Amino acid sequence: MMNRITELFKIKYPIIQAGMVWNSGWRLASASSNSGILGLIGAGSMYPEVLREHIQKCKKATNKPFGVNVPMLYPDIEKIMDIIVEEAVKIVFTSAGNPKTWTTWLQERGITVVHVVSSVKFAKKAEEAGVNAIVAEGFEAGGHNGRDETTTFTLIPMVKEKTKIPLIAAGGIASGNAMLAAMVLGADAVQVGSRFVASNEASSHEAFKKLVIETKEGDTQLTLKELAPVRLIKNKFYDEIQDLYKTVPTTESLKQLLGKGRAKKGMFEGDLVNGELEIGQVSGLIHDIKPVAEIVEDMISEFENAKKNMSNF
Structure with a gap:
């Protein structure tokens, strides 16, 4: 090839x-x-x-x-x-x-x-x-x-x-x-x-891998465009982002919610509730x-x- x-x-x-x-x-x-x-x-x-x-x-x-x-x-x-x-x-x-x-x-x-x-x-x-x-x-x-x-x-x-x-x-x-x-x-x-x-x-983390293969169509969403657009699996952290958007947040308030180490917490440490879980839409086919x-x-x-x-x- x-x-x-x-x-x-x-x-x-x-x-x-x-x-x-x-x-x-x-x-x-x-x-x-x-x-x-x-x-x-x-x-x-x-x-x-x-x-x-x-x-x-x-x-x-x-x-x-x-x-x-x-x-x-x-x-x-x-x-x-x-x-x-x-x-x-x-x-x-x-x-x-x-x-x-x-x-x-x-x-x-x-x-x-x-x-x-x-x-x-x-x-x-x-x-x-x-x-x-x-x-x-x-x-x-x-x-x-x-x-x-x-x-x-x-x-x-x-x-x-x-x-x-x-x-x-x-x-x-x-x-x-x-x-x-x-x-x-x-x-x-x-x-x-x-x-x-x-x-x-x-x-x-194995827990994240298992969640990926359970993810279906519509379970991910592109968000946080004001910072750096990222596609996330919908979880408690994602819901908190959406709740904050209802208040017309500032960039600083979004940064404060995101904090530090959120992606590590989700994908590497396996916190599927409070972590940032990045994956593509195609996860519905995995x-x-x-x-x-x-x-x-x-x-x-x-x-x-x-x-x-x-x-x-």
Whole structure:
């Protein structure tokens, strides 16, 4: 399955395992890379030295390419970038910030840079900044999304129309069928998050994983747009957010409710009542927890079958 993305990353299949906070440690990243896709360590939930430890363990667990996802809104960004260079990581996905800030600096040090966007406007800015590829993420996705609520299957062809560099589709993709559909619309590859949350190797709490496979249509909602839009499973914390919105809250009052460590409490420590539980809409199609290798095998098999069926059609 050679194309621009598999050649860029030197991987077997055009699938990227998303770098998700509290879910994407070295075990998930290395298992993903060993399965023939690109594994990403999620630096957003790690202090700099914790990230170094995960990178070192990942290097011991796989001899295949892997990368680090860096949300640029987090503190200690300079230390994180220095560690990435010191540990000879060759692929970095940046998000939640201006791609001009770090792209050239990283590329001058031999690192391939991919930037995550949620709109055509920001896709064009990322291309102008010189990134090697773009992830275009629709609002179906878990985690932090765009404020415009553009769906993946609307966003992908619009970004494809306005840019020329390799394009990775993200948001609502958890199967080989969805992978084929995204690529028909112009994507060179797909980035998959929620499906890998429900894997044996994800670093998230077992209680959170079990909740993900129980989640149905309508159980998630995009909220907190005034801070950074995030899709959450509806729980007591989510209800508190909605109650606060009825009072026309200030940004400061929303920050006060969110507090610190809310995502860690939910996804990593398993507090399903008071924690922030980030997951995509596609969780309604995820029904089991299994090894990464099996998830990848199923996706590729389904992709090939879907492609064959469409050819017959």
